Structure formats: C-alpha cells, structure tokens
Amino acid sequence: METLxxxxxxxxxxxxxxxxxxxxxxxxxxxxxxxxxxxxxxxSGSGKSVTSLSILGLLPKENxxxxxxxxxxxxxxxxxxxxQVELRKLRGADISMxxxxxxxxxxxxxxxxxQLSEVxxxxxxxxxxxxxxxxxxxxxxxxxxxPAFKVNAYPSQMSGGQQQRVMIAMAIxxxxxxxxxxxxxxxxxxxxxxxILDLIAELQRRHQMSVLFITHDLAVVGEIADYVVVMRNxxxxxxxxxxxxxxxxxxxxxxxxxxxxxxxDRRPVRLPVIEDFMNGGGHAMNLAERKRGxxxxxxxxLDVRQLGKDFYSREGLFGQRKFEAVKNVSFKLPKGKTLGxxxxSGSGKxxxxxxxxxxxxxxxxxxLFEGRDILSMSPREFMxxxxxxxxxxxxxxxxxxxxxxxxxxxxxxxxxxxxxGTAQERADLAFEMLQKVGLPEVSFxxxxxxxxGGQRQRIAIAxxxxxxxxxxxxxxxxxxxxxxVQAQVLNLLQDLQDEFHLSYIFISHDLAVVxxxxDQVMVMNQGEIIEIADSDAIYRNPREPxxxxxxxxIPKGWHHGA
Amino acid sequence: xxxDIPHTVSPSLWALAWKRLRADRVAMVSLxxxxxxxxxxxxxxxGLIAKDWAKEAGVNYAPPTLQGPDAESTGPAAAxxxxxxxQAAAEEPTELPVQDPLADALAAIRGExxxxxGTEAAAAEGQSVDPLADVMADIRAKGTKADVAEAxxxxxxxxxxxxxxxxxxxxxKGSETSIFVGLAAAVVATFxxxxxxxxxxxxxxxxxxxxxxxxxxxxAIPYLLLILAVAAVLQQKxxxxxxxxxxxxxxxxxxxxxxxxxxxxxxxEYVQAADAIGASNxxxxxxxxxxxxxxxxxxxxxxxxVGFIKAEVILSFLGFGVxxxxxxxxxxxxxxxxxxxxGKWWQLAAAGTAMAVLVTAFSLFTDALRDALDPKLK
Numbered sequence: 001m002e003t004l005x006x007x008x009x010x011x012x013x014x015x016x017x018x019x020x021x022x023x024x025x026x027x028x029x030x031x032x033x034x035x036x037x038x039x040x041x042x043x044s045g046s047g048k049s050v051t052s053l054s055i056l057g058l059l060p061k062e063n064x065x066x067x068x069x070x071x072x073x074x075x076x077x078x079x080x081x082x083x084q085v086e087l088r089k090l091r092g093a094d095i096s097m098x099x100x101x102x103x104x105x106x107x108x109x110x111x112x113x114x115q116l117s118e119v120x121x122x123x124x125x126x127x128x129x130x131x132x133x134x135x136x137x138x139x140x141x142x143x144x145x146x147p148a149f150k151v152n153a154y155p156s157q158m159s160g161g162q163q164q165r166v167m168i169a170m171a172i173x174x175x176x177x178x179x180x181x182x183x184x185x186x187x188x189x190x191x192x193x194x195x196i197l198d199l200i201a202e203l204q205r206r207h208q209m210s211v212l213f214i215t216h217d218l219a220v221v222g223e224i225a226d227y228v229v230v231m232r233n234x235x236x237x238x239x240x241x242x243x244x245x246x247x248x249x250x251x252x253x254x255x256x257x258x259x260x261x262x263x264x265d266r267r268p269v270r271l272p273v274i275e276d277f278m279n280g281g282g283h284a285m286n287l288a289e290r291k292r293g294x295x296x297x298x299x300x301x302l303d304v305r306q307l308g309k310d311f312y313s314r315e316g317l318f319g320q321r322k323f324e325a326v327k328n329v330s331f332k333l334p335k336g337k338t339l340g341x342x343x344x345s346g347s348g349k350x351x352x353x354x355x356x357x358x359x360x361x362x363x364x365x366x367x368l369f370e371g372r373d374i375l376s377m378s379p380r381e382f383m384x385x386x387x388x389x390x391x392x393x394x395x396x397x398x399x400x401x402x403x404x405x406x407x408x409x410x411x412x413x414x415x416x417x418x419x420x421g422t423a424q425e426r427a428d429l430a431f432e433m434l435q436k437v438g439l440p441e442v443s444f445x446x447x448x449x450x451x452x453g454g455q456r457q458r459i460a461i462a463x464x465x466x467x468x469x470x471x472x473x474x475x476x477x478x479x480x481x482x483x484x485v486q487a488q489v490l491n492l493l494q495d496l497q498d499e500f501h502l503s504y505i506f507i508s509h510d511l512a513v514v515x516x517x518x519d520q521v522m523v524m525n526q527g528e529i530i531e532i533a534d535s536d537a538i539y540r541n542p543r544e545p546x547x548x549x550x551x552x553x554i555p556k557g558w559h560h561g562a
Numbered sequence: 563x564x565x566d567i568p569h570t571v572s573p574s575l576w577a578l579a580w581k582r583l584r585a586d587r588v589a590m591v592s593l594x595x596x597x598x599x600x601x602x603x604x605x606x607x608x609g610l611i612a613k614d615w616a617k618e619a620g621v622n623y624a625p626p627t628l629q630g631p632d633a634e635s636t637g638p639a640a641a642x643x644x645x646x647x648x649q650a651a652a653e654e655p656t657e658l659p660v661q662d663p664l665a666d667a668l669a670a671i672r673g674e675x676x677x678x679x680g681t682e683a684a685a686a687e688g689q690s691v692d693p694l695a696d697v698m699a700d701i702r703a704k705g706t707k708a709d710v711a712e713a714x715x716x717x718x719x720x721x722x723x724x725x726x727x728x729x730x731x732x733x734x735k736g737s738e739t740s741i742f743v744g745l746a747a748a749v750v751a752t753f754x755x756x757x758x759x760x761x762x763x764x765x766x767x768x769x770x771x772x773x774x775x776x777x778x779x780x781x782a783i784p785y786l787l788l789i790l791a792v793a794a795v796l797q798q799k800x801x802x803x804x805x806x807x808x809x810x811x812x813x814x815x816x817x818x819x820x821x822x823x824x825x826x827x828x829x830x831e832y833v834q835a836a837d838a839i840g841a842s843n844x845x846x847x848x849x850x851x852x853x854x855x856x857x858x859x860x861x862x863x864x865x866x867x868v869g870f871i872k873a874e875v876i877l878s879f880l881g882f883g884v885x886x887x888x889x890x891x892x893x894x895x896x897x898x899x900x901x902x903x904x905g906k907w908w909q910l911a912a913a914g915t916a917m918a919v920l921v922t923a924f925s926l927f928t929d930a931l932r933d934a935l936d937p938k939l940k
Binding site for chain 2: 354357359383386387390391393394395398399400401402403405412413416417447449460463467
C-alpha cells in the first residue's frame with residue numbers, strides 16, 4: 001500500500017506563560033496510505049486536533065512550536081519547514097479540512113454559492129461563470145436538494161446537516177488527495193450524523209482520496225475507518241487495522257474506550273471505567289445484568305397531563321408568530337425510576353424539562369406532584385417544590401458561576417431554602433456531598449475553572465443533592481463529556497438513585513446512554529410524544545417508524561453482527 | 563472538622579487577572595504614573611503640599627527658572643513695578659460700584675425681574691451676582707501685604723501666572739480638582755449606567771422598552787446642549803455641580819454595554835441554575851451576574867475617568883466649569899489663552915503636559931486592564 005502522508009516523530013509544544021510549556025504532542029508517528037480512511041481517536045486533551053492542525057500548518061504561531069526533528073512528509077516534501085506561501089498552495093487544493101461546527105465555519109454574509117466558487121477561483125483559476133456551474137455540480141454531489149436554487153441561499157437558510165454538506169463540498173471542490181475531517185458529526189443529530197458519515201465514505205471511494213477522520217467516538221469510527229490510531233495525552237497508545245483494533249485490542253486504554261460506552265445489547269450494573277483497565281486491571285467490575293422497567297404497582301411521584309408550551313416571536317410591528325414547542329405531552333414518572341426522554345434537536349425535550357422546573361411558564365396542562373399541580377401554584381407555594389425538583393444542565397463549563405468557590409456554590413442553595421441552621425452546618429453538609437460525588441474535600445476552596453469537565457458535572461450534581469430533591473432532571477447532562485468520564489458520571493447517577501431512591505427524567509439525544517440508564521423511554525419529535533414504553537421493549541420492538549429511524553441511525557461500532 | 567483540612571487559597575479570576583496585569587510592563591509603568599498623580603492629589607487635598615498656591619510668590623508672569631528672569635524686570639525695581647501693576651489692576655474693579663451711576667437702577671431692575679422683594683435684598687443680590695467680588699477683595703489684601711511684607715522672586719520653577727502665583731503649585735492644586743471631578747463623575751455615570759442597564763437587560767419587556775426609549779431620546783440631544791441644560795437647572799457653579807453634570811449625561815455608553823451583557827448572561831446556564839435552586843431576581847442580578855460583568859464595568863469606569871478629566875478641562879475652558887476661586891487644569895488653560903498672546907507659554911505647557919501625561923497613562927492602563935480581564939485573549 002502506497003503512503004500518501006507520513007507523520008514522523010511529531011512533537012508540538014504550547015507555551016502557557018513565560019516559563020512553562022506544555023507538550024501537547026509527544027513524538028508520534030503514523031502513516032496515511034493512499035485511498036483509505038484513517039481514524040485518529042482520542043478524548044479531549046489527547047492532542048488529536050493539534051496533530052491535524054500541524055499537518056496544515058494552522059497552529060497558532062504566537063504560542064505553539066513544532067520541535068525540530070518532527071517530520072510530516074507529503075509527496076517527498078517535509079511540510080514542517082514550509083513557509084506560509086507554499087503551505088497555502090497545498091491547503092484547499094491538495095489537503096483540505098472540514099471542521100466541527102458548520103455554523104461558525106461558513107461566512108454568514110455570503111451565499112454558499114459565492115463561498116464555493118471563491119475556493120474554485122482561488123485554486124483552479126476558473127471564470128466566475130464556470131465556477132458557479134461547478135458549485136452547483138458540487139452541491140448536487142453532496143446531496144443538497146434543488147442545488148440550482150440552493151446555490152444562492154445564505155448559510156442561515158440551511159439546516160445544520162446541509163451546512164455541513166456545504167462544508168464538505170467546499171473541501172472536495174479542488175479534488176484534494178487528503179481530506180481532514182475534525183469531528184465533522186459531533187454537533188449533529190444522530191440521523192444526520194449517519195447521513196454525513198455515509199457521504200464521506202462514498203466520496204472517499206468515488207474520488208479515490210484519503211481521509212483523516214478525527215473523533216472522540218470509537219463507535220463512529222467502526223463504520224468508516226480502515227486504520228485506527230488511538231491517542232491519549234499526546235502519545236499513541238495503539239494503531240493498526242480497524243478490524244484488528246476493534247476485535248483484538250492490545251492496549252488497556254483502547255480496551256477501556258471500547259467497554260466504557262453503554263451498549264444496546266448489554267446493561268451491566270455498573271459501567272466499566274478507565275481505571276478498571278489502566279491500573280493493573282483490578283477487576284472489581286460488576287458486569288451482571290441490571291434489571292430495568294416499571295411495574296404498574298410503582299407509586300407515581302409526578303403526573304404530567306397535556307403539557308403545552310408556546311413561544312411567540314415578534315413579527316413586524318405588532319404581529320406575533322406562535323410556535324408550539326411542546327404539544328399535549330402526558331406521562332407518569334414512578335418514584336425511584338428513570339424516564340428517558342429522547343429526540344433530535346428541536347423535538348421539545350429540553351423545553352419539557354425547563355417547563356416542569358418552571359424556568360419557562362407552561363402554556364397549557366398540569367403537572368401533579370404528589371397530587372398537587374405545581375404549574376399553577378404561586379411562586380411562594382412553589383418554593384418548597386422547587387427544592388424537590390432539581391436540574392443538571394448539559395454544559396458543566398457554563399452552569400457553575402465562575403466567580404464563586406465551590407463551597408459558595410454548594411452552600412448557596414441551602415442558604416436560600418433555609419437548610420442547616422448555621423454556616424458551619426451547611427459547610428459540613430457541603431463536605432458530605434463532595435464526598436458523595438467523589439471529590440476531595442479540598443475542592444471546597446477551589447474555583448470551577450480548576451476542575452475538568454467531569455469533575456464540574458460532579459459539582460453540579462452535588463449542588464442539586466444539597467437540597468435533597470426527589471426528582472432530578474438531567475438535561476443532556478453527560479453529552480458534553482468524554483466517553484470515559486461519561487461512564488463515571490452515569491455510574492454516579494446510578495449509585496445515587498440506588499442510595500436515595502431518586503426519580504430521574506433523563507433527557508438526551510444519545511440513544512445508547514438513554515437505553516442504559518432508563519426504565520421507561522419516551523420518544524419525542526416536533527413537540528409531540530411519538531412513543532412511550534419500557535426501555536427494553538422500545539429498543540427490541542419499536543412500533544413507530546420514527547423510532548425505527550432513530551434506532552437504525554445509532555453507530556454500531558464494530559459489533560455489526562453482535 | 564473539615565474546615566481544618568489543609569488547603570491553599572486558590573487564585574480567583576481576579577487574582578489571575580492581576581497576575582496577567584503584573585506581567586505587563588506598560589501597565590505597571592502607567593499604573594505607577596497614575597498612582598503618583600493620585601498620591602499627589604491626596605497630599606494636596608490634605609493640605610500638605612501646594613497649600614499656598616494662591617500666594618503671589620513671584621513677579622507677575624515670572625518665567626521658569628531654566629529660562630532665567632526677564633530682561634526688563636530684574637532687581638527690586640521689578641518687584642516694585644510688579645506691585646504697582648498689581649495694585650492698578652486691583653484698583654480698577656473697586657471703582658466699578660462707586661462710579662457706575664446706573665448701578666443702583668440696575669440692581670433694582672435685577673431684583674425686580676428675579677424676585678419681587680425689598681430693595682435691600684435686591685441690592686444685596688446685585689452685589690453677590692459679581693462672583694469676582696470676594697476674590698478681588700482677597701487679592702487686593704494680599705497684594706498690599708506682599709507689597710509690604712516680602713520681596714517676590716524673579717523666577718519660579720515652572721514660571722508664574724498673571725498675578726505671579728507659582729504655576730507648579732497651581733498645577734498640583736489643579737490636579738486635585740481635575741482628578742476628583744474625573745473619578746467622581748465616572749463613578750456616578752457608571753453607577754447609573756450599570757443599574758439602568760442591569761434592570762433593562764435583566765427584566766426586559768416594558769422596562770427595557772422604557773429605558774431604550776429614554777436612552778434614545780437622551781442621546782439624540784447634542785451633548786453640549788445637554789450639559790448647558792443641566793448646568794442651567796442646577797443653577798450654581800461648583801465642583802459638585804460639574805460632577806453631577808458629567809455624571810448625569812455620561813451614563814449612556816455604560817448603559818448600552820451593561821444592558822447587552824445582562825441580556826447575554828441572563829440566558830446562561832449558571833443563571834438558570836441559580837433560578838432552579840430558588841435564587842431571587844435581585845440575587846441573580848447582583849450576586850450571580852454582576853461579578854461576571856464587573857470587568858466590563860471596571861473598564862468603562864476607567865475609560866470614563868479619562869474622558870471626564872478631559873471634559874472638565876473643556877468645560878472650564880468654555881467657562882462652564884469650576885468657580886474662579888478654584889484652580890483646575892481647565893481654568894489654567896483658560897487663563898493661558900490670553901497669556902499666550904503675550905508670549906507667556908509656561909502655564910499652558912504645565913497644565914497641558916500634566917493632563918497629557920495622566921490621560922495617556924490612564925488610557926494605556928485601561929487598555930492593559932481590558933486585556934488582563936478578558937479571558938479570551940489569554
């Protein structure tokens with residue numbers, strides 16, 4: 001197999017301040033063969049994106065430094081020493097890149113046609129008319145319906161999936177030999193993710209190009225990669241043919257990554273975490289199957305009836321447009337059980353959560369909490385119930401006030417609700433909660449920015465627990481976390497449910513996670529309930545076509561047959 | 563007891579910003595210059611330096627020491643000459659009330675138009691209209707005293723003004739007014755802008771509409787007109803008046819920024835999380851959001867201070883500024899415009915340089931402060 005690009009002993013340093021530097025990539029070597037897909041897999045901080053940026057010479061000049069001795073050989077030339085002019089000739093023409101966020105990668109003030117033909121005119125010297133024609137052909141190739149019309153559309157007039165298709169069209173406009181895709185599907189819905197993966201795989205075959213696919217999600221890789229490179233902390237842990245890595249992983253970290261992610265066919269009592277594999281493999285794992293599902297005799301804690309939420313947008317001077325985000329949603333939440341809420345973006349699942357918390361006012365319906373409607377009571381009456389329903393948000397980087405120490409964050413809710421008589425009592429409770437979520441006591445005195453994403457989510461969970469709630473709404477609470485951290489947080493949530501008999505409403509777009517944690521699953525689309533059933537039943541025998549479509553879009557990893 | 567566990571105090575975001583600021587050499591030098599000005603202002607305010615700024619220490623228009631004394635006015639003759647001109651100048655206004663045959667009639671008319679009262683009151687008012695009266699009396703007294711008591715220097719370190727007062731001391735005393743007005747007015751304007759902006763951005767709806775309407779109307783009026791209007795309403799001259807004028811007219815920029823920040827932050831997850839744990843509106847506005855937008859407030863305060871120091875100078879230059887018995891850089895520049903014709907440049911140079919140095923240092927510091935407080939630029 002001929003090699004297109006080879007990375008040899010690549011080392012990249014980042015300057016943090018005047019004295020300290022951080023080695024982001026520590027001497028890695030791998031090859032990208034011609035006409036094949038190589039997946040670079042790693043969690044945040046593994047150095048995978050730094051590696052891809054250094055191939056294109058796109059690292060920030062002012063604080064990064066590729067150490068001497070590093071080589072990135074493309075067609076006999078070492079790209080590391082090249083100046084910007086030479087690199088620019090390569091970029092876009094020979095090597096091109098697609099990024100994670102299509103919404104921010106496209107310029108909002110130009111039509112997609114203009115942006116596409118700009119690439120062509122820059123690298124191919126085409127006349128404006130020819131470039132326009134080629135742009136339409138490219139849009140057609142990436143599967144945009146009615147390309148002759150859409151070529152004049154602005155990015156904001158397209159959906160996220162279509163925008164990513166335009167980005168791909170731009171990337172392949174000049175027939176590159178190497179396409180670098182940096183997390184191209186992470187920001188997209190499951191069903192769209194599947195379509196984009198299929199598109200990239202098909203384009204790779206048709207144009208005989210190579211693809212460097214960068215992702216944190218091993219399951220995605222299984223579908224398209226020929227070779228897999230697993231990175232962690234700037235080093236390569238394992239590399240080889242995809243089939244070999246998936247079926248017979250040699251490195252403990254690779255094994256852990258493969259095991260940490262909840263699977264559709266199995267449900268262990270606790271998910272395995274990285275430590276189970278890394279530290280000599282002390283197998284204290286409890287992989288026995290966990291029982292799920294609800295019984296008719298379960299006491300109901302929350303009974304939601306015909307919940308509705310409308311949003312109004314201003315139109316013109318006096319006009320208003322009504323948008324029904326949630327329509328006629330009814331469900332019952334049994335005590336101590338978990339209700340999974342699945343749907344794509346715009347399905348209204350988050351709105352349901354926020355409306356139950358009264359962070360949005362409901363437009364219709366009622367929610368009976370132990371027989372009393374919490375949606376119609378006065379704010380004063382609701383205060384007591386506010387304590388008993390708590391929410392954990394998606395982004396742990398945004399949900400903690402950066403100007404407060406963890407101690408303040410944890411004691412504030414108790415202070416507001418008058419839990420614990422003195423500051424000392426509240427502090428003691430806070431320390432207890434820190435211990436519960438597995439954080440050291442010193443954390444009390446630290447600021448949120450000193451913690452990693454997983455630790456911050458633990459702090460957010462501890463904050464909710466200080467109020468001793470009965471219902472916990474988890475709004476995409478593990479979606480922003482790395483796979484290995486996700487497993488830890490899911491285990492924590494599970495332990496807390498076992499200990500305190502909490503009821504969860506678990507909102508997520510990730511069907512595998514929902515399947516793992518839920519007793520009952522509710523599928524939503526465009527504000528309406530599509531299907532609601534026991535989690536095993538819904539995955540085994542989906543009744544509705546929409547549910548079937550969602551389920552078929554889940555990346556299967558390498559376990560095609562299993 | 564868990565409180566007793568050993569822990570180091572973690573650096574807060576403020577501490578980290580301060581660390582970044584300390585690494586910035588330009589910021590530290592400009593901060594030192596600003597601090598120097600402030601120290602000098604405090605010292606003069608406490609009466610430790612430049613207390614006798616109003617004393618006529620040198621001959622009239624005494625040149626700076628480096629330039630040497632004026633050729634035509636050397637020796638004791640110059641001092642005597644100086645004294646006579648001072649006396650002549652002092653005598654001129656004393657004649658006014660006596661010699662003006664219309665004075666009484668004028669006073670009566672004034673009194674009638676202003677408020678129909680007794681003629682006695684009218685006469686008293688007619689006198690107090692002249693703001694120079696007291697000062698003139700003072701100057702007269704001093705002039706005669708100086709004449710008798712002490713010989714006056716031919717040169718002063720930075721020269722002397724029309725009356726022979728030390729320009730160096732005037733500059734120091736003037737900084738007191740200028741910096742105080744700048745800082746105090748900036749505090750008033752920032753406070754108003756922050757409170758209005760927070761309320762408008764946080765509550766939205768009709769309150770936001772109201773403040774936006776108010777803001778639009780306010781900014782539609784030309785700035786100088788507005789200042790004149792407020793000055794007319796407040797009726798009296800004085801340092802606090804200028805602070806109020808600048809403060810009441812200068813809040814608009816802060817309002818716009820803070821409103822935007824609150825709009826942005828009220829949708830953030832940490833504010834929603836605060837809502838979820840039951841925090842009240844006031845708590846969310848001031849305990850949660852305010853510390854997160856306070857860097858914007860701080861930078862605005864700094865920018866406004868610079869702007870208001872300049873504004874005070876312009877106002878005093880135009881004659882709307884500080885009363886005549888108070889010295890400020892603006893009033894010095896105002897005096898200097900007449901002196902320049904006579905070729906006496908030093909008062910302009912002293913006040914102009916002092917202001918330029920302070921404003922430049924303050925602006926550079928503001929820039930560095932903004933960089934240090936903006937985590938994105940890290």
